[in-house]
Amino acid sequence: MNGTIQAPTIEYALLSPMLIVFGAAIIGVLVEAFAPRYLRKSIHVPLTLLALVGAFITTILTALNGLPDKAAAMGAVAVDGPSLFIWGIILVLAFISVLLINDDEQFVAQASAVPGSTDEEEAVRSGFAQTEVYPLALFAVGGMLLFPASNDLLVMFVALEVMSLPLYLLCGLARRRRLLSQEASVKYFLLGAFSSAFFLYGMALVYGYAGSIELKAIADSLSTVTGQDTLLYIGTAMLGVGLLFKIGAAPFQAWKPDVYQGAPTAITALMASTVLVAAFGALLRVFWVALGGLEWNWQPVMWGVAILTMIVGAVLAITQTDIKRMLAYSSVAHGGFLLTGVIAIGTFAQNTQALSAILFYLAAYGFTTVGAFAVVTMVRDAGGEAGHLSRWAGLGKRSPVLAAIFAFFLLAFAGIPLTSGFFGKYAVFAAAVSGGALPLVIVGVVSSAIAAFFYVRVIVLMFFSEPAADGPTIATPTLGTSAVVALAAAATVVLGIFPQPVLDLADQAASALFIR
Amino acid sequence: MTTHYLVLSALLFAIGGAGVLVRRNAIVVFMCVELMLNACNLAFVTFARQHGNLDGQLIAFFVMVVAAAEVVIGLAIIVMIFRTRRSASVDDANLLKY
Numbered sequence: 001m002n003g004t005i006q007a008p009t010i011e012y013a014l015l016s017p018m019l020i021v022f023g024a025a026i027i028g029v030l031v032e033a034f035a036p037r038y039l040r041k042s043i044h045v046p047l048t049l050l051a052l053v054g055a056f057i058t059t060i061l062t063a064l065n066g067l068p069d070k071a072a073a074m075g076a077v078a079v080d081g082p083s084l085f086i087w088g089i090i091l092v093l094a095f096i097s098v099l100l101i102n103d104d105e106q107f108v109a110q111a112s113a114v115p116g117s118t119d120e121e122e123a124v125r126s127g128f129a130q131t132e133v134y135p136l137a138l139f140a141v142g143g144m145l146l147f148p149a150s151n152d153l154l155v156m157f158v159a160l161e162v163m164s165l166p167l168y169l170l171c172g173l174a175r176r177r178r179l180l181s182q183e184a185s186v187k188y189f190l191l192g193a194f195s196s197a198f199f200l201y202g203m204a205l206v207y208g209y210a211g212s213i214e215l216k217a218i219a220d221s222l223s224t225v226t227g228q229d230t231l232l233y234i235g236t237a238m239l240g241v242g243l244l245f246k247i248g249a250a251p252f253q254a255w256k257p258d259v260y261q262g263a264p265t266a267i268t269a270l271m272a273s274t275v276l277v278a279a280f281g282a283l284l285r286v287f288w289v290a291l292g293g294l295e296w297n298w299q300p301v302m303w304g305v306a307i308l309t310m311i312v313g314a315v316l317a318i319t320q321t322d323i324k325r326m327l328a329y330s331s332v333a334h335g336g337f338l339l340t341g342v343i344a345i346g347t348f349a350q351n352t353q354a355l356s357a358i359l360f361y362l363a364a365y366g367f368t369t370v371g372a373f374a375v376v377t378m379v380r381d382a383g384g385e386a387g388h389l390s391r392w393a394g395l396g397k398r399s400p401v402l403a404a405i406f407a408f409f410l411l412a413f414a415g416i417p418l419t420s421g422f423f424g425k426y427a428v429f430a431a432a433v434s435g436g437a438l439p440l441v442i443v444g445v446v447s448s449a450i451a452a453f454f455y456v457r458v459i460v461l462m463f464f465s466e467p468a469a470d471g472p473t474i475a476t477p478t479l480g481t482s483a484v485v486a487l488a489a490a491a492t493v494v495l496g497i498f499p500q501p502v503l504d505l506a507d508q509a510a511s512a513l514f515i516r
Numbered sequence: 517m518t519t520h521y522l523v524l525s526a527l528l529f530a531i532g533g534a535g536v537l538v539r540r541n542a543i544v545v546f547m548c549v550e551l552m553l554n555a556c557n558l559a560f561v562t563f564a565r566q567h568g569n570l571d572g573q574l575i576a577f578f579v580m581v582v583a584a585a586e587v588v589i590g591l592a593i594i595v596m597i598f599r600t601r602r603s604a605s606v607d608d609a610n611l612l613k614y
Contacts, residue, residue: 197552204559
């Protein structure tokens, strides 16, 4: 304090996974600007995949080198066990999704051309492709890495936007059914911006209460500041709105089916798997690290949200006739199951158990989701993907292997033993029971049963009904899509039969809990 | 004395929120979201004054940059759907439902 300014210390090595992803994204933008059109895709794909692999390797190296005991970058980014585990999941899922993005001519030839116009015909005929998809996906992944690792609310807000903004754009780029795609993009954007405004105002109120936006300072202020409780409570509620929106918890789930249905399926796969992981990381950090001392106040509300989310997700999924919308509501229900783990905060051992359960669940759910959406890309009609459930009738007779794999993914969603979904659900519910949330678990089990009904209904439809004469064709899978389906199916089997290594890893990641 | 600014900020936020809910034009809805962000900025600066630290003022700058980025993305999306539908009304975009 003698007039000199201390240069901030940045731990570049710890932050390297994010730096690699963002660096590659920026190079991708330069490629877009300078490389000739015919070369772009062949530069983007290896660059994107290499960046994700590189980031994954540096994540593992960081984990092997031992974790720091305080947050990096002057306390702004917390690189701890849960962060690294979440980074690992996000990077692997993003890698698989990029294979899917690369594989399919799902993206619009020229986003600026009006659908049905001569401009569009011209663009399609010249074989244009909107290769900006790759850098946009990388930016989104970079934001997802930062979001659950942010140790103050400002970084979290910026990461939230860096994650969301590219996704808003990506949603609007479907080649077929462009009106649906553009509508999904507008809805996602307006609702997303609305919810981040709530997050921001919540952040302002919590800052007004605590005088700081660092999570640790907020946690400390809970016991020292008096007489400002209104600010804190309203702020907490608004932060919760922003985060629960990203998870798609009821009553903020309305965007999810629309966006999942309208977006190009490869992007839906990326969103459905990774955003949930990142958002749960951030939710846990805000509610456990910063507001852990306030658990008696937010727990009852979170109970209500979790119950509503599980029931709304499971019940509304039954009424759906579109496969992507059905998977979207199923994702809402899974968000509810995961919330039961968030509520199970308590003693140190209790927190470790719940955290490890959530981490395992996120990994298991992510793989299954990517696989399910990859299968959806392969069942096609004249106008693109055959989304309507009636078109899936008799798929088991036309293409037994594909239908069997899809049935397996659905069983994993339902949480049948010997699939990854079973262990995920078991772990989360066990944590919730020992956290004293038994009624919540009962609601969870009941809604799992309701959910199992509509998963099994699709399986019955695929195997026990006659295929329509003009039924959908099964696209011959390219190398990328088959790799995605195979990887996702393998992960679902392995996590279902030998979950121990990943459970151990999740335990280990959770054992140190979040650093403050 | 800072209370007045906080009340003003809460009012602006409420006006923005109500606007998002009742207005039909996507551009106006989006302007209302921006109004909400500016209400947040006012709250941040006021609290910074109250606490006597600079965090809040600094955050206001970040929020401005984020809001600018959001405008770029938002207008691109809204213009895209306007060119297709010849309408920016959020009521017209009703293909995705149930």
